[in-house]
Amino acid sequence: MKSEPTRSSNSLSVIIPSRNSPFLTKTIEDVLAKSVGEIEVIVNVDENPPEREVADPRVTYLYPGSPIGLRQAINVCVARSKGRYIMKTDDHCMFAPGFDKALVENMQNNWIVVPSRYSLDAENWVIETNRKPRRDYHYLCYPDPHKGHDGGMHGVEWWDRGKERSDPKYDIDDNPSFQGSCWFMSKDHFVNFLHGMQEEGYGQFAQETQEITLKTWLGGGAVKVNKKTWYAHLRKGRRYGRMYAMPPGNVEACNWSARHWVNNEEPNMIHKFEWLVDEKFPNMPTWPPNWKQKLIDEGVIKK
Numbered sequence: 001m002k003s004e005p006t007r008s009s010n011s012l013s014v015i016i017p018s019r020n021s022p023f024l025t026k027t028i029e030d031v032l033a034k035s036v037g038e039i040e041v042i043v044n045v046d047e048n049p050p051e052r053e054v055a056d057p058r059v060t061y062l063y064p065g066s067p068i069g070l071r072q073a074i075n076v077c078v079a080r081s082k083g084r085y086i087m088k089t090d091d092h093c094m095f096a097p098g099f100d101k102a103l104v105e106n107m108q109n110n111w112i113v114v115p116s117r118y119s120l121d122a123e124n125w126v127i128e129t130n131r132k133p134r135r136d137y138h139y140l141c142y143p144d145p146h147k148g149h150d151g152g153m154h155g156v157e158w159w160d161r162g163k164e165r166s167d168p169k170y171d172i173d174d175n176p177s178f179q180g181s182c183w184f185m186s187k188d189h190f191v192n193f194l195h196g197m198q199e200e201g202y203g204q205f206a207q208e209t210q211e212i213t214l215k216t217w218l219g220g221g222a223v224k225v226n227k228k229t230w231y232a233h234l235r236k237g238r239r240y241g242r243m244y245a246m247p248p249g250n251v252e253a254c255n256w257s258a259r260h261w262v263n264n265e266e267p268n269m270i271h272k273f274e275w276l277v278d279e280k281f282p283n284m285p286t287w288p289p290n291w292k293q294k295l296i297d298e299g300v301i302k303k
Helices: 024-034 070-080 099-104 159-164 187-194 208-218 250-262 273-280 291-297
Strands: 012-018 039-045 059-062 085-089 093-095 111-121 138-140 155-157 172-174 182-186 222-233
Touching (some): 012 070, 012 099, 024 039, 085 187, 099 111, 099 222, 182 187, 187 208, 208 222, 208 250
Parallel strands (some): 012 039, 039 059
Antiparallel strands (some): 138 155
């Protein structure tokens, strides 16, 4: 994956794969207003154009002509980016003041970092008041083939880990997975280690988080939550509908991803998948002690 030369050592390129969001312009303006360092915003407009473009030289809009999907939108934006770091965000998110500084100052080259996450009241552009606290941790759920339509592995909110690790010494902490609406990493890690987002097996949309986190953890890097900063994400629900709609084959892609990883089919990994579950995060919910034998018996893991 080719890319342009980078800028200064702390520069950030914010990547927004966008499709039909009424909050795209607010998101861009929020990113520009809350950042304190050198920044650019690159937006791939995958279908209908926004009602108003942000007239700022730091903002670039890409119009592919016809929808290219989430993964290729991310790849295309990164290829145009000049920052040392990249942050992907959904087109309906609000950020903490100085979020970029907090992320850059607590970073290593082979990490993926995610800020703490709140819910967004997008109409009033404030953190939503609800019964749920901020989200800091997600576990990777057991790929149970008996769940019904979807036996894939997904990131699930891990409330107990958040309660157990509330001390400030865990402000930068290991995280098995995350929700996917925002992530931050070095451009070098994305381009030269992850080699961009892959469509083979995953399709255009499914398992974005699982692809990049498992490649990173099992490849010798780390995935972290940064509690020193935050963002707020809109839970769209029925009121707003999906902006990136689930494409056909999404369930099959989720199931393919789970089988791909538990069977250790990803090349050039330092660790086996078992290391993540049995050694790195041995107390992840939903994983029984005999998980490997169960998946063998159920035909998920090849003998």
